[in-house]
Amino acid sequence: MAEKVVLGQVWELGAQIGEGGFGKVFEARSEDGQQAAVKLIDKEPGHERELQFPGKGARNVVPVIDHGEHDGQWAIVMRRADKPLKQHLAEAGGTLPLDEAVQVLRDVAMALADLDGNVVHRDLKPGNILLLDGAWCLADFGMARVADATTATNTWKFGGTRPYMAPERWRQERATIASDIYSLGIIAHELITGTLPFTGPDFRDQHLHADPPALLGVPIAMAALIEECLNKAPQARPAPGNLLVRLDKIQQAPRTGGLAALAAANRDETARHAEAARRESQHRTELESRRDLFRAATNAMTRISETVLDTIMETAPSAQVKRGSRGGWMVTLNRGRLKMSAVQETDLGMWQRGTTPRFDVVAHATIALECDATNWGYHGRNHSLWYCDAQTEGEYHWYETAFMTSPLLARTAPTIEPFALLPGPEARAALESGLDVRQVAWPFTEVDITDLDAFIDRWTRVLADAADGQLTHPSTMPERPTTGTWR
Structure with missing residues (x-):
């Protein structure tokens, strides 16, 4: 029964x-x-x-x-609804024609316009948008809050669906209707392109700091509207009523001539506002974000460092190991000494001093090979290890690099070359101009814990050469092409 x-x-x-x-x-x-x-x-x-x-x-x-x-x-x-938007999108092959996508967004915007000032949904996603009597309707208000509420026993501030959560939700700030507009912007991107603008796994960092991908082949008015919905700053997003009006206009005949140029200029201005909002968002969460990134950097380098050390000791058990009091270690084998320093947090003021740097550096360390002086007075080489987004903005990894003195300016042969530099003015100058006294001598190379073979092979080879008294100054500097290895 x-x-x-x-x-x-x-x-x-x-x-x-x-x-x-x-x-x-x-x-x-x-x-x-x-x-x-x-x-x-x-x-x-x-x-x-x-x-x-x-x-x-x-x-x-x-x-x-x-x-x-x-x-x-x-x-x-x-x-009883006919079906959720998530199912409809899957049945359609992952994307919807522009007119149909606009109609979906218009239906939802109408609901948000009526709820504005009263209710914030806080979990807008395709699974919570249902087709009922020919209109796409909001459902599942389990995460919703009364718009003017300031306290509650259970606020569920951090509840939601990660790919659709607005930046302010990740900061656990008060949700407003602008948070729902942001989620609707994510949905709009998904309906038209078949993909989410932010795909994780670090959704928090992407929503707080990353720019959504450019919407190629999408009408300017639609692309601009989505970009505005995805502004990092809530106050820069369109209100539901404004969104509704603009969606109504998108299906009109395309603009030409001066109007098309004006629309393009408006989109450029929107992009500038979006960039300013992104930078503001990044500034507001910088300390918190850098703390999380530094923790990730330390954990990753601990795994890298211990893997290198374990491999060396397994192969050369007669080597002597001395560990540092704050992390790091030194392995001595006959005449050679290989050192891995502890991880240090990068001084933001030193790195950002002067012009805006091309990329961000959160943490740094060094790996160094030292040996007794050779007949040429050569004592070894040091490389910098930087945890940074050197190659792709917002994607942080450990990178190995090194520096040299410009051969046109060097007065004597250096005893340590290439050498490490701290993330600071000297390194900045070397990255910005090939005419500086310091130049990049080793390409920015990712140090990946899952693929350390090449890294370990290079450094164990120079350790073996140093141990046997065979270590020589590099025959050419830089030893490998460096151009284009950082942004």
Whole structure:
């Protein structure tokens, strides 16, 4: 016998048809034959908010037609929708034609315009947008909050779906309707391109700092609107009413001549505002972000350093190891000494002094090979290890590099070459101009814990040469092409 839920009416449950927010959704039929969907929600603190935020009176919101308690759970009865947008998008092959995408966005914008000032959904995504009576409607208000609420026992500040969460949500700041606009911008990008603008795995850093990819082949008005929705600063995003008006205009005849040029100029201005907002967002979270990045840098270098040391000691067990008090180590084998320093946090002021650097450096270390002086007075080589986004903005890895004195300016043969530099003015000058007294001598090369063979082979080879007294000055400087290895 089918389970019955007794609320204002009696509902007979059918098969489970979905799961969202904090509960499971079942087919349901009333005694008089009305088709519906029943969501059963566990009675945990905060889970009752779907009963409180049904969006009454708002257009394009799936209406709640009955609610109450059933068998120790909250129960919500809603109109039975045809299907969720997530399913529709999959059936369409991952993208929608522009006109259809605009209609979806327009329906949702209409709902947000009616909710503006009253309710913030906070978990907008394709799975929570349902087709009902030919319109795409908002559902699943489990994460919603009353717009003017400032405190609550369970705020669920960090709840949500990671690919769709606005930057302010990652900072655990108060959500506003602008947070929903940001999520709608993510959905718009997905509907038109078939991909999310930010694909993780570090969604937090991407939403806070990364620019979305350029929308190629998309009409300027649409691309500009999506870019504005994805502004890092909430106040720079369009209001729901403005969004609705602009969506209405997008399906009009394309602009030509002066209007097309003006629209392009507007898009450029939007891009400049977006960049300014991105930088503001980055500045606001810089200390927090750098703290997290430094922790990641330290953990990664610990694994790299220990792997190198373990490999050396397994191959040359007669070598002597001395560990530093703050991390790092030195291996001595006959005349050669290989040193790995501890990780240090980069002084932001020193690195950013002067002009804006081409990339960011969070942490640094050195690896150095020292030996007794050879007949030519050569004592070895040092390389810099920098944790930075040297090659792709916002993607941080450990990179190995090194520097040299310009052969046109060197008065005597250096005893250590190439050599390491701290991330600071001297290194900045070497990166900015090939005419400086310092130049890059080793290409920026990622040091990847999953592929250390080449790194270990190079440094164990020079250690072996130093141990046997065979280490010589590099025959050419730089030893490898460096051009284009940093941005």
